[in-house]
Amino acid sequence: GQNIDQPTEMTATEGAIVQINCTYQTSGFNGLFWYQQHAGEAPTFLSYNVLDGLEEKGRFSSFLSRSKGYSYLLLKELQMKDSASYLCAVRGNQAGTALIFGKGTTLSVSS
Amino acid sequence: GAVVSQHPSWVICKSGTSVKIECRSLDFQATTMFWYRQFPKQSLMLMATSNEGSKATYEQGVEKDKFLINHASLTLSTLTVTSAHPEDSSFYICSARDLGLAGEAPYEQYFGPGTRLTVT
Numbered sequence: 001g002q003n004i005d006q007p008t009e010m011t012a013t014e015g016a017i018v019q020i021n022c023t024y025q026t027s028g029f030n031g032l033f034w035y036q037q038h039a040g041e042a043p044t045f046l047s048y049n050v051l052d053g054l055e056e057k058g059r060f061s062s063f064l065s066r067s068k069g070y071s072y073l074l075l076k077e078l079q080m081k082d083s084a085s086y087l088c089a090v091r092g093n094q095a096g097t098a099l100i101f102g103k104g105t106t107l108s109v110s111s
Numbered sequence: 112g113a114v115v116s117q118h119p120s121w122v123i124c125k126s127g128t129s130v131k132i133e134c135r136s137l138d139f140q141a142t143t144m145f146w147y148r149q150f151p152k153q154s155l156m157l158m159a160t161s162n163e164g165s166k167a168t169y170e171q172g173v174e175k176d177k178f179l180i181n182h183a184s185l186t187l188s189t190l191t192v193t194s195a196h197p198e199d200s201s202f203y204i205c206s207a208r209d210l211g212l213a214g215e216a217p218y219e220q221y222f223g224p225g226t227r228l229t230v231t
Contacts, residue, residue: 101147
């Protein structure tokens with residue numbers, strides 16, 4: 001079966017660093033995505049990992065360990081606007097297949 | 112970046128009526144589009160995969176006769192919710208895969224802004 005787990009909620013303060021974990025068990029794997037979604041809006045792409053290791057993109061970094069079925073999204077220098085839901089998604093074996101989404105982690109950033 | 116539009120952005124309809132939602136890729140061609148549904152505080156659930164020129168592939172538990180999908184061109188897919196009921200009220204989001212990125216990573220899927228459907 002397909003299963004993607006991530007914490008439901010997290011809180012942090014401005015300027016801090018937060019790590020959002022994601023574990024997955026899927027029938028195939030061809031990449032892991034992180035998306036940010038504000039309430040009532042469509043998800044926006046943050047990062048993509050297909051090989052093990054860390055991908056850095058400004059204030060956001062994402063890590064993947066395929067052997068452990070594990071990824072994390074690291075957000076640095078948190079800002080109030082980072083308050084949103086963060087979705088971990090896995091793509092199956094074939095390129096072009098749909099993404100399987102986790103339930104999302106709601107991050108609240110306070111001053 | 113690539114742009115995907117959805118129309119309408121929100122719609123209110125009466126129970127028993129049908130509603131059509133359009134998903135367009137504005138500046139690229141998409142042989143494949145995906146339709147997702149998202150209930151409040153839930154994640155996106157894939158409903159179906161829409162392939163240009165062929166029948167859509169529906170996920171288990173999604174009624175193909177209730178959610179009609181047509182992908183008549185490389186830039187347009189439509190989802191029609193037939194005989195809508197209050198339990199169909201949800202946020203419907205489409206995404207499109209850029210044909211021009213075939214062979215390149217990371218095969219980003221571009222999401223539309225979503226359509227909020229409320230059935231009364």
